[in-house]
Amino acid sequence: MTDIKGQVDALPGTDPRAPLLQINDLHVEFHTRDGVAKAVNGASFWLNPGETLAILGESGCGKSVTAQAIMGILETPPAHITQGEVRYRGVDLLKLPEAQRRKVRANRIAMIFQDALSALNPVYSVGFQLAELFRVHRGMSRGDARKRAVELLDQVRIPGAKSRVHDYPHQFSGGMRQRVMIAMALALDPEVLIADEPTTALDVTVQAQIMGLLAELRRERNMGLVLITHDMGVVADVADRISVMYAGRVVEEAPVYDIYARPGHPYTRALLESIPRLDLKGQQLSVIQGLPPALTDIPAGCAFHPRCRYAKDPCRQDPAPPAYSIAPHRTARCHFFREVLGE
Amino acid sequence: MSDVVLQTRSLVKHFKSRDGAVRAVDGVDLQLRRGETLGVVGESGCGKSTLAKLLVGLEKPTSGAIAVRGQDMVRLKGGDLRRARRNIQMVMQDPYTSLNPRMTVGDIIGEPFEIHSDVVPKGKRRQAVQDLLDTVGLNPDHAGRYPHQFSGGQRQRIGIARALALKPEILVCDEPVSALDVSIQAQVINLLERLQDDFGLSYIFIAHDLSVVRHIADRVAVMYLGKIVEQGHDVAIYDQPTHPYTQALISAVPVPDPRLRGRRDQIVLEGDVPSPADPPSGCRFRTRCWKSQHVCGEQEPVLQIRERSPHPSACHFAEVRRVR
Amino acid sequence: MSDTRSRSLAGDAWTDLRHNKIFWASGVLVALILLMAVVPSLFTSADPAVCTLANQNQGPSSTAWFGYDFQGCDVFARTVYGTRDSLEVGLLSTLLAGVLGLIVGMAAGWFGGVVDAVLSRLTDIMLGVPLLLAAVVFSGRLSSPFEDGVFAVTLTLGLLTWTAAARVMRSAVITAKSQDYVAAARMLGAGPARLVFRHVLPNSIASFIVVITILLGTNIAAEATLSYLGAGLGGDAISWGLQIAEARNYARIAASPLVWPSVFLAVTVLAFIMLGDAIRDAFDPKLR
Numbered sequence: 001m002t003d004i005k006g007q008v009d010a011l012p013g014t015d016p017r018a019p020l021l022q023i024n025d026l027h028v029e030f031h032t033r034d035g036v037a038k039a040v041n042g043a044s045f046w047l048n049p050g051e052t053l054a055i056l057g058e059s060g061c062g063k064s065v066t067a068q069a070i071m072g073i074l075e076t077p078p079a080h081i082t083q084g085e086v087r088y089r090g091v092d093l094l095k096l097p098e099a100q101r102r103k104v105r106a107n108r109i110a111m112i113f114q115d116a117l118s119a120l121n122p123v124y125s126v127g128f129q130l131a132e133l134f135r136v137h138r139g140m141s142r143g144d145a146r147k148r149a150v151e152l153l154d155q156v157r158i159p160g161a162k163s164r165v166h167d168y169p170h171q172f173s174g175g176m177r178q179r180v181m182i183a184m185a186l187a188l189d190p191e192v193l194i195a196d197e198p199t200t201a202l203d204v205t206v207q208a209q210i211m212g213l214l215a216e217l218r219r220e221r222n223m224g225l226v227l228i229t230h231d232m233g234v235v236a237d238v239a240d241r242i243s244v245m246y247a248g249r250v251v252e253e254a255p256v257y258d259i260y261a262r263p264g265h266p267y268t269r270a271l272l273e274s275i276p277r278l279d280l281k282g283q284q285l286s287v288i289q290g291l292p293p294a295l296t297d298i299p300a301g302c303a304f305h306p307r308c309r310y311a312k313d314p315c316r317q318d319p320a321p322p323a324y325s326i327a328p329h330r331t332a333r334c335h336f337f338r339e340v341l342g343e
Numbered sequence: 344m345s346d347v348v349l350q351t352r353s354l355v356k357h358f359k360s361r362d363g364a365v366r367a368v369d370g371v372d373l374q375l376r377r378g379e380t381l382g383v384v385g386e387s388g389c390g391k392s393t394l395a396k397l398l399v400g401l402e403k404p405t406s407g408a409i410a411v412r413g414q415d416m417v418r419l420k421g422g423d424l425r426r427a428r429r430n431i432q433m434v435m436q437d438p439y440t441s442l443n444p445r446m447t448v449g450d451i452i453g454e455p456f457e458i459h460s461d462v463v464p465k466g467k468r469r470q471a472v473q474d475l476l477d478t479v480g481l482n483p484d485h486a487g488r489y490p491h492q493f494s495g496g497q498r499q500r501i502g503i504a505r506a507l508a509l510k511p512e513i514l515v516c517d518e519p520v521s522a523l524d525v526s527i528q529a530q531v532i533n534l535l536e537r538l539q540d541d542f543g544l545s546y547i548f549i550a551h552d553l554s555v556v557r558h559i560a561d562r563v564a565v566m567y568l569g570k571i572v573e574q575g576h577d578v579a580i581y582d583q584p585t586h587p588y589t590q591a592l593i594s595a596v597p598v599p600d601p602r603l604r605g606r607r608d609q610i611v612l613e614g615d616v617p618s619p620a621d622p623p624s625g626c627r628f629r630t631r632c633w634k635s636q637h638v639c640g641e642q643e644p645v646l647q648i649r650e651r652s653p654h655p656s657a658c659h660f661a662e663v664r665r666v667r
Numbered sequence: 668m669s670d671t672r673s674r675s676l677a678g679d680a681w682t683d684l685r686h687n688k689i690f691w692a693s694g695v696l697v698a699l700i701l702l703m704a705v706v707p708s709l710f711t712s713a714d715p716a717v718c719t720l721a722n723q724n725q726g727p728s729s730t731a732w733f734g735y736d737f738q739g740c741d742v743f744a745r746t747v748y749g750t751r752d753s754l755e756v757g758l759l760s761t762l763l764a765g766v767l768g769l770i771v772g773m774a775a776g777w778f779g780g781v782v783d784a785v786l787s788r789l790t791d792i793m794l795g796v797p798l799l800l801a802a803v804v805f806s807g808r809l810s811s812p813f814e815d816g817v818f819a820v821t822l823t824l825g826l827l828t829w830t831a832a833a834r835v836m837r838s839a840v841i842t843a844k845s846q847d848y849v850a851a852a853r854m855l856g857a858g859p860a861r862l863v864f865r866h867v868l869p870n871s872i873a874s875f876i877v878v879i880t881i882l883l884g885t886n887i888a889a890e891a892t893l894s895y896l897g898a899g900l901g902g903d904a905i906s907w908g909l910q911i912a913e914a915r916n917y918a919r920i921a922a923s924p925l926v927w928p929s930v931f932l933a934v935t936v937l938a939f940i941m942l943g944d945a946i947r948d949a950f951d952p953k954l955r
Binding site: 059205208212233239272274281285288 | 387495532597598600603
């Protein structure tokens with residue numbers, strides 16, 4: 001593995017002490033018919049090797065757009081990265097020349113998606129698609145590449161990898177297809193794996209298999225894993241740290257145990273309270289009133305204030321609350337985090 | 344409380360396909376009482392959606408009977424069938440495809456009145472539509488808007504309003520919240536519960552999300568490959584599951600509490616659900632079951648109360664195992 | 668509720684169209700062309716049938732804006748008067764093809780099974796017929812040399828060109844009928860008429876409209892082609908196709924008799940296509 005890494009040029013400006021991946025104040029806008037949609041509004045987080053960071057949020061919070069911005073797969077236009085940094089080992093990818101940037105992304109950052117069927121090309125066998133990666137990026141011979149493809153399918157625990165390598169994507173079940181996509185993502189030994197809702201389309205028993213596999217692979221390879229999801233159960237099971245996103249901002253960041261025990265942002269708290277729980281059966285579920293804001297019209301001040309039960313005057317005025325440091329390794333963008341924490 | 348509003352007997356639906364018959368629903372018996380919620384859980388391909396379609400008459404059963412208030416829906420014809428159908432309506436899964444994009448919300452909710460013109464006289468329909476919108480928590484003034492102008496949660500409310508228009512006693516909810524965000528899910532679930540109290544509705548609540556079903560259901564039926572494998576009160580199913588599949592299913596649900604990480608009794612099943620076109624002989628779960636023995640392939644286990652299962656369970660080796 | 672509805676889809680479409688520049692541009696053009704077809708004398712005082720050989724191939728002048736053709740006829744007058752037959756053939760044949768395509772496509776898509784198999788094969792067979800060749804044979808049969816041939820050409824084009832519309836309609840109906848909202852209506856007890864006309868048709872008509880507007884253009888052009896080949900209009904008919912056919916031999920001496928009918932033809936086709944596009948968009952609430 002190390003010799004493969006050696007083939008990739010060392011990046012100038014690499015800082016050994018920097019986090020593996022660091023996002024600073026990222027802004028992404030979409031120019032739509034209804035105006036400018038601010039999909040990401042200053043998102044910041046970091047990721048260390050071997051760590052699982054969950055980015056938690058509901059649809060439209062900007063979590064997928066953030067991932068696409070990191071991967072450089074945003075459609076531009078309509079999307080524009082207007083501000084911010086995406087640092088890989090200290091090097092800002094957004095400032096690198098296009099060719100170098102593409103090389104880093106291809107070799108060191110990989111992504112898997114919710115819908116494996118549309119992410120795989122239906123007219124080629126999965127073995128061919130995997131082997132193609134090795135041939136293009138590693139210059140392997142046809143035979144070697146095929147051998148590596150089988151190994152990889154084996155590593156993602158696809159039974160009978162040797163024969164299944166000739167199968168086409170539609171011949172795999174949903175769970176197996178997701179494994180194939182994971183294999184494709186891992187082919188070039190990335191250091192960062194971004195998983196965008198990887199199990200949302202799967203059944204729970206299959207979801208358990210896939211999450212287990214991802215956790216294992218992360219440990220084996222000491223990869224950093226960014227898990228983008230809306231499922232608080234999955235997060236509780238696998239994440240080390242959580243960044244909660246709302247209206248394009250990270251509103252709370254904390255280690256997983258702390259956040260479930262004592263959320264520091266009203267939104268996180270409300271989310272946790274809205275999960276159906278056994279001890280509250282027969283009672284009304286607590287709900288977050290109203291709807292998330294339209295991205296073309298994000299409220300002034302704290303974007304959550306119209307739905308927040310803690311909201312007071314300062315929340316309704318710009319600037320938005322800063323990321324208060326509310327405990328060691330914890331931040332929350334809420335003026336009244338003390339009340340929320342119950343202090 | 345004991346009066347049965349809906350009952351099925353040996354309900355079977357086979358679809359013809361190139362590889363023979365797909366046994367989507369293969370002998371389902373269930374009962375729904377007035378004001379009760381029966382949760383139906385299972386993974387994709389277990390037949391729960393086909394069951395929903397059978398119940399509301401979107402599919403014709405291959406055999407078996409569906410009785411709504413004692414009337415056999417399969418035998419009824421013409422006007423009688425239309426009238427009987429009013430009593431059982433459905434809330435669909437996808438709020439984005441279940442509403443006609445070219446009709447206004449008022450027209451969508453008012454359509455049941457046009458089809459069953461004797462329910463509400465013409466002059467009062469507009470008012471009735473506005474009342475329905477109000478009932479489901481939407482602004483009655485928005486009747487002139489189109490579905491795409493609403494959010495997913497609001498659209499699901501529109502779907503619920505349409506289902507309520509004919510004042511049914513039974514609502515079949517097919518994954519009504521699975522397309523929605525968590526915070527919106529809670530709003531819709533609360534609405535469904537309030538409507539149940541206000542109108543004395545009975546629900547068949549079909550979902551793959553076990554925690555949602557646990558919250559809303561009084562009784563739960565677990566389906567696997569077209570059959571019910573375990574059935575009982577919610578507490579019985581969740582706290583004393585006796586079928587291995589139920590146990591695996593419950594253990595696979597991630598619990599939103601990181602403190603339980605690594606301490607839970609996690610059963611990770613091998614492989615995928617077999618094809619319903621060619622289900623395993625005997626017990627259909629045996630190919631993925633850790634308890635499987637010779638008898639499981641020979642003899643199909645019946646859904647019944649067993650020595651070690653205080654509620655009906657379709658496993659030869661049914662035994663209570665608390666999974667958490 | 669019916670008053671709310673009429674306000675809704677059609678009313679909203681109109682509100683939308685009113686702000687659409689393309690709609691106005693193409694609408695005005697189409698109106699002008701139609702007016703030209705109905706009362707050509709509004710646009711020119713010259714008589715298209717009066718030709719003076721002395722004027723042969725004369726260039727444009729203040730009396731004859733587009734000059735004179737080989738026969739010494741006023742090109743502008745003939746182009747204006749040619750609008751009627753060209754448009755008549757185009758509109759009527761498209762109407763016929765549209766009705767046929769709509770019925771065949773809807774029936775195939777909605778009923779499926781054997782009906783679909785038979786109708787789809789019929790469509791395939793019709794698609795396999797070479798349009799121009801068949802039209803040359805067919806309309807030649809239908810028309811006698813003493814008639815203008817409008818009926819024959821219209822019938823021929825209508826019967827030969829409905830296939831694309833039928834195919835598009837069929838697949839749109841198949842997509843629409845499997846939508847959840849159709850199931851929802853069926854569940855409420857809606858009969859087939861309601862399902863088709865309230866739910867399936869409005870949601871499958873969009874691409875049909877596009878195909879039809881394009882067909883209108885190509886049928887107007889096809890009339891020109893047929894007339895050019897001598898299998899179209901004849902007798903005392905005046906049409907752009909005939910003009911182009913006659914002018915082609917003298918194009919090097921006088922371009923104007925060839926160019927102007929062609930320009931009218933192109934603009935007319937374009938105007939109808941743009942109008943169809945704008946109307947289709949306006950009836951899609953999602954684009955609003």
